[in-house]
Structure formats: C-alpha cells, structure tokens
Amino acid sequence: MTARIILFLAAKSLLNRWLTAGLTVFAIAVSVMMVLSVEKIRTDAKLSFANTISGTDLVVGARSGAVQLLLYSVFRIGNATNNISWRSYQEIANRNDLKWSVPLSLGDSHRGYRVMGTTDDYFKHYRYGARRVLQFDDGIPFDDIFDTVLGAEVAEALDYAVGDKIVIAHGLGRAGFTKHVDKPFTVTGILKRTGTPLDRTVHVSLNGIEAIHLDWRGGSRIPGRTITADQARELTLTPRSVTAVLLGLKSRLGAFRALREINESRREPLLAILPGVALQELWSLMGTAEAALGIVVLFVVAAGLIGMATMLLASLNERRREMAILRAVGARPAHVFAMFVLEGWLLTLLACVLGIALLYFGLAVAQPLIETRFGLYVPLDVLTIRQWIIISAIMGAGTVTGAVPAWFAYRNSIADGMTIRT
Amino acid sequence: MIELSNLRFRWSATHAPVIDIPRFSVKEGERVFLEGPSGSGKTTMLNLLGGMTVPEQGSIVVDGIDLVGLKQAARDSFRANRVGFIFQMFNLIPYLSLIDIVMLPCRFSTCRAEAACKKSGSVEADARRLLDHMEIDLEALENRAVTALSTGQQQRVAAARSLIGAPSLVIADEPTSALDQNVRDAFMSLLFSEITDAGATLLFVSHDVTLASKFDRQTTMSDINNAGTQQ
Numbered sequence: 001m002t003a004r005i006i007l008f009l010a011a012k013s014l015l016n017r018w019l020t021a022g023l024t025v026f027a028i029a030v031s032v033m034m035v036l037s038v039e040k041i042r043t044d045a046k047l048s049f050a051n052t053i054s055g056t057d058l059v060v061g062a063r064s065g066a067v068q069l070l071l072y073s074v075f076r077i078g079n080a081t082n083n084i085s086w087r088s089y090q091e092i093a094n095r096n097d098l099k100w101s102v103p104l105s106l107g108d109s110h111r112g113y114r115v116m117g118t119t120d121d122y123f124k125h126y127r128y129g130a131r132r133v134l135q136f137d138d139g140i141p142f143d144d145i146f147d148t149v150l151g152a153e154v155a156e157a158l159d160y161a162v163g164d165k166i167v168i169a170h171g172l173g174r175a176g177f178t179k180h181v182d183k184p185f186t187v188t189g190i191l192k193r194t195g196t197p198l199d200r201t202v203h204v205s206l207n208g209i210e211a212i213h214l215d216w217r218g219g220s221r222i223p224g225r226t227i228t229a230d231q232a233r234e235l236t237l238t239p240r241s242v243t244a245v246l247l248g249l250k251s252r253l254g255a256f257r258a259l260r261e262i263n264e265s266r267r268e269p270l271l272a273i274l275p276g277v278a279l280q281e282l283w284s285l286m287g288t289a290e291a292a293l294g295i296v297v298l299f300v301v302a303a304g305l306i307g308m309a310t311m312l313l314a315s316l317n318e319r320r321r322e323m324a325i326l327r328a329v330g331a332r333p334a335h336v337f338a339m340f341v342l343e344g345w346l347l348t349l350l351a352c353v354l355g356i357a358l359l360y361f362g363l364a365v366a367q368p369l370i371e372t373r374f375g376l377y378v379p380l381d382v383l384t385i386r387q388w389i390i391i392s393a394i395m396g397a398g399t400v401t402g403a404v405p406a407w408f409a410y411r412n413s414i415a416d417g418m419t420i421r422t
Numbered sequence: 423m424i425e426l427s428n429l430r431f432r433w434s435a436t437h438a439p440v441i442d443i444p445r446f447s448v449k450e451g452e453r454v455f456l457e458g459p460s461g462s463g464k465t466t467m468l469n470l471l472g473g474m475t476v477p478e479q480g481s482i483v484v485d486g487i488d489l490v491g492l493k494q495a496a497r498d499s500f501r502a503n504r505v506g507f508i509f510q511m512f513n514l515i516p517y518l519s520l521i522d523i524v525m526l527p528c529r530f531s532t533c534r535a536e537a538a539c540k541k542s543g544s545v546e547a548d549a550r551r552l553l554d555h556m557e558i559d560l561e562a563l564e565n566r567a568v569t570a571l572s573t574g575q576q577q578r579v580a581a582a583r584s585l586i587g588a589p590s591l592v593i594a595d596e597p598t599s600a601l602d603q604n605v606r607d608a609f610m611s612l613l614f615s616e617i618t619d620a621g622a623t624l625l626f627v628s629h630d631v632t633l634a635s636k637f638d639r640q641t642t643m644s645d646i647n648n649a650g651t652q653q
Contacts (some may be wrong), residue, residue, distance in 0.1 A: 005529035009518075016517030285472065322515050328472070329583070330502020330530030332495055417474035419465055 344402015451558025
C-alpha cells in the first residue's frame with residue numbers, strides 16, 4: 001500500500017516540476033537515442049558489409065591494401081590507385097583451378113552513381129547475402145556495347161525505366177561538363193533491390209567502357225578526334241586494363257595456393273585477397289573507431305544522468321518542508337529515500353521511452369538519406385537483445401544515480417524529523 | 423493519553439539538556455493548552471511525542487504505548503496510526519490536491535484508512551466530509567493549487583488532515599499564529615467541534631494566551647520543563 005503512495009507522490013512531484021523534469025528527461029532521451037543509434041548503425045553496417053559479397057573466393061586488383069581493394073572493388077568506396085593490365089587479367093582468367101572469373105572496370109559515373117564495366121558473367125556468378133543470385137526486376141542483361149543495367153536504387157531515384165537513354169560522365173564528379181554525350185547508353189535491365197552497393201551501380205559492358213574512352217587520353221578529349229558510336233562498333237574494343245577481378249574457384253581448398261601464385265605474379269604487382277579475411281581486417285580497423293564512439297556516447301549518457309542528479313539535488317532544500325510533512329503523517333525515512341529513487345527511476349524510464357521513440361523517428365527520417373549517401377540500408381526493425389541490454393543498463397544507472405540525492409534526502413529527513421525549516 | 427516521566431534529552435553529551443521533564447501527563451479526551459515560547463524545548467518535546475527522536479532517559483507513554491522501547495520503524499507507524507499534526511504554517515504539499523492532502527495519513531496507516539472508511543464509506547468520502555466540516559468550499563477550491571489558498575483555508579485543510587481516520591492524539595504547534603483574529607476564532611471553533619466529534623485528545627501549543635481559556639487545562643513549558651530556560 002505504501003509503495004503505491006510513494007510512486008504516486010514521486011509522479012505528482014515530478015509533474016509539479018514538469019519543466020525541469022521534462023528538460024532532464026529530454027537530455028537523457030537524446031543520449032539514449034544516441035547510444036541506440038550508434039549500436040544500430042554499427043550492427044547494420046557490419047551486416048550490410050557482410051551481406052554484400054558471398055560466393056566469391058578471391059578478389060584480385062593492383063597491389064595496394066587488402067581493405068582498400070575490397071572497399072573499391074566490392075563496396076564502391078574510394079578509388080583504385082592502379083589497374084591490372086588486360087594480359088594479366090587473361091593470365092588469371094585462364095587458370096585451370098577457376099570455375100569463373102569476372103573482370104570489373106571502375107572510374108566513371110552517372111549523376112553521382114558509379115558506373116561499372118563488367119561482363120554478363122557478373123549477373124550469373126555474383127552472389128550476395130546468403131548466396132543469393134542477382135535477379136532482374138525488369139528487362140535483361142546488357143547485350144550491345146551501349147546497353148546498361150541499373151541497380152534498383154539508381155532506377156528508383158532517377159526514375160529510369162527499361163528503354164531510357166542515359167549519358168555517362170567521365171570521372172566520379174557529380175556535376176561535370178566532361179560527359180560522354182556522344183555515346184548514350186540504353187537501359188536494358190533493372191536489378192531487384194539487394195540492399196548492397198549494387199543497388200547504386202550502373203552496370204555496362206567492358207566494351208562499352210572502352211568505347212566511350214576511344215577518343216580520350218589522360219582524362220580529356222583528344223582535340224580534333226571524334227569517333228561516333230557507330231564507328232566505335234566497328235573497332236576492336238578489347239580493354240587495355242581492368243580495375244579488379246572477382247574469382248570463383250573450383251575448390252575453396254585451392255584458395256591459398258591461388259592467392260600465393262597471384263601475389264607472386266612476375267608480370268606486374270598484383271594483390272589477391274580472400275574477401276572474408278579482408279572484412280575481418282576492416283572490422284578490426286573499425287573496432288578502434290567503434291570503441292572511441294562508444295566512449296563518447298557513454299559520456300553523453302553520463303552527462304544526462306548527472307543532469308538528473310543535479311536536478312534532484314537542487315530540489316532537496318526546497319523540499320525539506322515537504323519531507324517534514326510526509327514524516328509527520330507517518331512516512332519513514334526509508335519512504336523518503338524510496339521516493340527520490342523512484343523519481344530518478346521514473347525520469348530514466350520516461351527518457352528511455354522517449355529515446356526509443358526519437359530513435360525510430362530519426363531512423364524513419366534519415367533512412368533514405370543514409371541509404372543514398374552511405375549505401376547503408378538501416379531497416380526499422382525491432383530492438384535487438386543488445387539494445388535492450390543497453391536500455392536496461394541505462395535504467396540501472398539512472399536508478400543508482402537517483403540513489404545519490406535519495407541518500408541526502410534520507411539523511412535530511414532523519415535530521416529534520418518533522419521540524420519544519422525554511 | 424500522554425505520560426512523561428523523568429524525561430531528559432540533549433542533542434549531544436557536551437550540550438546542556440533541552441528537556442528535563444520530571445512529570446507531565448494528559449488525560450484521554452483532555453484539551454490542553456501549552457504555552458511555550460521559542461527556546462523552551464517545545465519543538466523537541468513534540469518531536470519526542472511523535473516518536474521522531476528518543477530521549478536520553480525517562481519514559482514516554484502515548485496512548486498506552488511506550489515509545490522509548492520501540493525501533494524507529496515502529497515509532498513511525500505509531501505516529502502514522504495515532505497522532506495527527508497541525509503546524510504553524512505551510513502544512514500542505516504543493517503538488518497534491520486538497521483531497522489527496524487530507525487523505526495522506528490514511529495512505530501511511532491502514533488503521534486510519536479503515537477508521538475513515540468506517541465513518542464515511544471511503545477514505546475520500548471522509549476527506550470530503552472533514553473538509554466540508556472545516557468549511558472548505560470544495561466546489562470552488564478543489565481544482566485550485568493549494569498554494570493559492572488563504573492562510574486560514576490552509577490551516578483548516580491541515581486540521582482536516584490531522585483528524586482523518588480518528589487519531590487518538592492531535593498535536594497542534596502554534597496553528598493560529600499566522601492567522602488574523604477573526605479567522606483565528608473561526609478556526610478554533612471548527613477545530614474544537616471536530617476534536618469533540620472525533621473524541622481525540624488535543625495538545626495545543628501556542629503563545630497566544632488569549633486562547634487558553636477555551637481549554638480544559640493550561641500549562642506552560644517552564645512549569646513542566648526544568649531545562650527550558652537555557653538556550
């Protein structure tokens with residue numbers, strides 16, 4: 001019975017101080033939202049990365065870092081420092097331990113989306129998530145030199161349909177006057193959404209990439225030389241180089257041998273990586289940033305809770321009279337203690353509820369932005385067990401924080417009794 | 423109702439005693455006027471009677487219960503069950519409604535809640551009854567903040583709170599000192615009629631001796647407390 005009146009008093013007293021209580025709740029709620037979103041982005045980013053590539057045994061590129069190669073070849077983040085020569089590519093592709101090989105050529109863009117030259121084998125062999133095959137939402141793979149297949153996000157954001165013509169820009173700048181206007185591409189297919197960087201990729205054939213660069217040298221148009229699209233068709237369009245190669249092996253057991261042999265290639269410095277291993281390396285790189293972010297967020301939560309303790313402590317003196325009246329009508333010092341702890345608990349509870357609401361509201365607003373900007377798909381799903389553990393920890397910390405002012409109130413109420421002081 | 427004997431109290435071993443009462447008693451149903459200027463040990467005596475503090479020596483028996491042998495928690499429930507307090511001013515908790523304030527003692531004491539229910543059917547009904555008897559116009563005042571009430575109204579609400587659930591003892595600590603004379607007289611007559619109605623014993627502390635004649639008995643702190651003069 002007394003538990004109810006204590007809760008009632010705690011709630012009423014907070015309601016009476018709704019402005020300070022509200023601001024305190026808001027401050028903690030923001031910190032709760034931050035912790036939860038950091039946790040969410042962290043897990044979703046990992047999941048999204050891990051889901052992007054599967055079924056590819058090796059990725060080969062020019063010699064650089066394993067993480068860098070993985071990032072530019074698979075996640076379309078950053079740029080290749082160098083390419084692989086066509087002859088090297090052919091040497092690799094002719095290895096007899098391969099089931100398949102797919103060359104990739106990167107470097108151009110279409111309205112902010114990256115253009116990737118490849119072969120139609122890409123659509124056959126590329127796997128993502130739990131070894132899922134790429135599927136067409138509409139249309140078919142490219143066939144002609146000037147055909148293109150769009151990722152779901154590209155088609156949706158730019159409102160393209162099969163049959164539309166698009167112009168590819170030279171380089172990766174969003175705006176640019178250096179466009180391959182003379183050689184437009186026709187959309188032949190649109191892929192189903194995968195939740196991976198593929199959704200933001202414009203796929204064309206390797207020959208297409210070669211064709212639009214025929215009359216270019218070193219990043220600009222060769223003056224006085226123009227080759228029309230039709231003329232280009234007549235020429236041999238063997239690429240001079242590719243950016244990276246994805247390999248599928250007949251037996252995964254051979255992966256380390258192939259890796260070693262490619263890495264020791266005499267023709268040019270190459271780097272072969274196991275995507276899983278490179279991902280692990282990426283995680284350990286991210287681990288430091290994660291830990292730093294985690295500490296920052298922890299301090300934000302601590303600041304919020306300290307704000308709450310300050311609010312409760314600041315009210316102690318003006319509430320001595322109130323405590324004395326409660327003592328006079330029969331409240332024990334323990335009841336006074338419980339009342340302050342409950343106030344802390346209630347404030348933290350409200351903050352957690354509000355924080356969760358803010359999280360989902362923020363996600364709903366930021367979701368499309370995060371997807372287009374960072375290629376990260378953050379689904380609005382239920383809270384994970386880890387997130388619930390975080391919330392429980394914050395609830396616990398809030399209750400313990402409330403115990404500090406509660407202890408002072410307890411001591412005051414023993415000292416004051418029911419003698420009312422001003 | 424109250425039996426004090428050989429009561430001594432001091433704040434610490436190095437302090438002089440503030441209470442040294444060889445003998446003081448109040449009969450059941452008696453209304454006693456106790457004149458006590460500041461520094462007379464009055465506040466300490468009320469704290470002892472309410473079971474807030476324990477004496478250095480001596481015995482305090484209130485309503486048949488020896489407070490000295492009880493633990494803090496037991497003294498707290500004794501106070502909740504049997505004593506109603508009215509203070510000089512600021513008796514009310516600013517964030518509660520009038521009804522909630524009057525019902526408060528019943529929230530901390532089952533037996534007072536039962537007594538209130540027995541009297542009026544429910545605790546809330548009894549709170550309304552008492553407020554009505556105390557001439558608080560609930561219709562007009564119920565939804566007002568208690569801080570917006572006049573001092574006279576606040577003291578009448580405090581009286582209703584002290585009386586709910588039929589406590590055996592009501593202790594009033596200068597309840598009228600903040601009131602104008604006509605307000606004070608109205609308060610006194612309402613308090614007296616409710617005390618009679620409830621059959622409670624009243625210990626009324628004040629230095630307004632003009633009120634003393636209305637009581638069954640009057641005494642002063644200096645008469646009962648040998649330690650009162652030192653401050």
